[in-house]
Amino acid sequence: MDGQLHVDRPQIAILDFGSQYSHLIARRVRELHVFCELYSCLVKGEVLRKNQVVGIILSGGPNSVYAKDSPHVDKDVWQYVAEKQIPVMGICYGLQEMSHTFGANVAPGDKREFGKAMVRRAPGHEEDADILFKGLPAEFQVWMSHGDKLHTLPEGFINIGVSPNSEHAAIAHLEKKMFGLQFHPEVTHSVGGLTILRNFVVGVVGAPTDWDMADIAQEFIEAVREKVGPTGKVVGAVSGGVDSSVAAVLLNKAIGSRFHAVMVDSGCLRQDEGAQCVERLKNRLGINLHLVQAQDRFLDKLAGVSDPEAKRKIIGNTFIEVFDEESHRIGECDFLLQGTLYPDVIESISYKGPSATIKSHHNVGGLPERMKLQLIEPLRELFKDEVRALGMALGLDEESVWRHPFPGPGLAIRIIGDVTREKLDILRQADVILLDELHKHGIYREIAQAFCVLTNCKSVGVMGDGRTYEFLCGIRLVSSTDYMTADWYRIDWEILARISTRIINEVQGINRCAYDCSSKPPATIEWE
Template sequence: MAHQTVIVLDFGGQYNQLIARRVRECNVYCEVKPYTTPLAELKAMNPIGIIFTGGPNSVYEEGSPKVDPEIFTWGVPVLGICYGCQLMAHTLGGQVTPAQDDTAREYGKTETWYNTNSPIFKGLPQQGISWMSHGDYMAQVPQGFELVAHSANCPNVAIANEEKGFYGVQYHPEVNHTENGVKMIRNFLYEVCHAAGDWTMEDYKNTAIAAIREKVGDGKVLLALSGGVDSSVCAALLAEAVGSQLTCVFVDHGLMRKNEGDEVEAAFSKWAMNFVRVDAESRFLAKLAGVEEPEHKRKIIGEEFIRVFEEEAKKIGAVDFLAQGTIYPDVIESGAGDAAVIKSHHNVGGLPDYVDFKEILEPLRLLFKDEVRQLGRELQLPEYLVSRQPFPGPGLAIRVIGDLTKEKLDTLRDADAIYREEIAAAGEDKNINQYFAVLTNTRSVGVMGDGRTYDYTLALRAVTTSDFMTADWARIPYDLLDKISVRIVNEVPGINRICYDITSKPPATIEWE
């Protein structure tokens, strides 16, 4: 089935992914495209609406991102956000200038008044907080536009040409700080673009399965399964589509949390797929013996993973398709054209060159992380896999500070399991976005019974975050921390001291290494 589509045209805004996620949360499909995308390609997508993102430039500067005015002749509604609003005004004959004084510049939370007769503010309060971020000023709005929102310092916070379906806001409705911001986006989609709301995970699942079957035919598919959310959902989707034609190679490097290898294997037992679990703990630990530097650990683990994967793939024979759990943020962040590259994503880390495959399958490449989780639930994956917290590729290797031994890893596994068990039992797992234990390489004196101990210090880490770019340390109740500490010290040999990390990101990172 062909979905209605909204195009999010990216002008370098920091919230471009968030805008797209908000649109999809409203059950409307959208794709993020660079502003340099040829008009013919955009028009061929037959969009029901277009959203211009914010951006760091000023529209009147030479070389600033522009849009071909033809886009305004298609009869398609347009919503401009921040830079996108000013770009629309500038392109259609308005005047945008640098703010002449500090009162015309607006940053952060701003009291705003809305004309609720305008379709994008329909059914909303007349007053609320919006999140501003603009140093330029619309000195003159284009002909045919009216002012539909204002603040104490700015008379043209939002502009509208209802006849043509053009709307512009100088704030960011996509962020949580803007009250009713998502409802404004929803109004644009349903009141202005007349969206049908035909984007659901159930429909995506059925469509994706049919597309995979058509493409794969009777070919073989190979997937490196890490046990993370993306690769697990990818495996489940492929298994549903092609069953025994799929082989998943799960390299158990001995660096996972307690019982996770068994849980991953059990999760895929219901499908008729070929599941290969490789017990590679001893060879990984042998390679890592004596290595303390975290980046060196990462490189060794990445290289060894590929070597094991190569060996197992050779046993399978000729493979037609190599599958990857690439998701939409990977695609966007890797950059296109002159878009900024946030980070390059290499999902397989160096593809084995001997595999004779027709092409790479990436059935999740149009989904955001929260959508991947929804799809996992549609495929009836167990919740412990679907809601799995972010877990580093090197696993516990970078949560044991210093050199690695099996004894240290087992100690950390037991302590971490108690921590996660008590957090969940107290219901705090609903309030904390990521929590884990770190076995430090610090040893200290303690007393147990009548004897002296000289054992390791364990650090507990827990953070709250909406995007994992910044994070605040979680305020776990003292009584719960006490219970966790008492259990770990009493039940896990080798640990006699517990510390709780109360550093936010920045200045710290979420992981210790």
């Protein structure tokens, strides 16, 4: 059993050729309230035939279609497209793949085209171009990223868009409802890109715009009930984060007390986090939640350990031990709840995705084989913002739904060097002040992730008439939509000054603050 709650509804199938932007195509289509799924570009026609595919998008990719080992769409997929008259749109490599398949000449261009470019409707085909470009000005900005280009048109296709370097920047076969774009409408640099996708997905394909969490929450509940059955029991770890909280609420509404939620307090949680999670999930929402107090067990094992990877492994292995013990205490369960999200699935099924990644999404980081539990992954089809929308539809409070991501190892990897109870207390106090000020100034939800780091560095300070020698506290605020890339948040300096002043004055053990203004890449969001 694969753990997925299969969604049986009309879908846009996105065939991934290894583009770094493939997940963005899926993201943009979902923004249109249209359900879509990402498949490897090597998917067999028989797989698509089993689903309600109403339209297909071919992604970009790093290869050249004429190269010997380049990936190509399965012939049976093209046969399926012809039989069902399914509209197709190719993006960048996808345009070249479609054109190459239908006999056009794809070859290197005179120069590589990368970055912003201006596209306009092809002369003589302005009205035809409106099938994709309706609602856009005569000339609009797009994002190009290609070295090869289309030198001739496939039979039956016409030009509908041109750019200074691409005479075939957009093409169309109106009868077959096939379209190609040399540029990337899915990235934000393509002004009007979402309009183009809407014109194809909703206008040409006619895909239903009913992918709305408020309307389909009950469908998810019914799917869980069907999968678990009338007597099945589910055990799952809850961290207090949005993903596990939404999954817990969903399971509770579906099967009630037959869902056993376990939260493990490793001693590395934020201030009062365990008690707050119990209050929100158990006391307010009635979830069958047990909080395991295991602080001493974790912190004793972490004593003297400074290497971040060693800290992660210790915490991960100890969590497995505690969770396994709790599972035995609960008794026989049939399913294991896992909070896999769609970005995890995308990483696994991508044309370039390693098989090792697939396994890592299906064993919860190494739970013992002897547990013999079948997986249940109710959020597997969803992006992070869709999980939040589902949480709101299920009645979860805004505090839980909009909580920033928190790493599994917790504060242990926000303390540089060894982890002690004293350092944890210092960091918790600083963290409370930071989040309090962000909420007070109404900017918490503008920020993707916010936290303090207790560095392993001490500096000289002066407080009153006395000398201090205390820790440097790093402050990290980032903006991001997908957490694959992130930029440092441009906070108002007066707010930052208030945060710094409060931390230094109120937290004994810190006498200096520094603001982290590095982006990802080259830095990571977390320091360890």
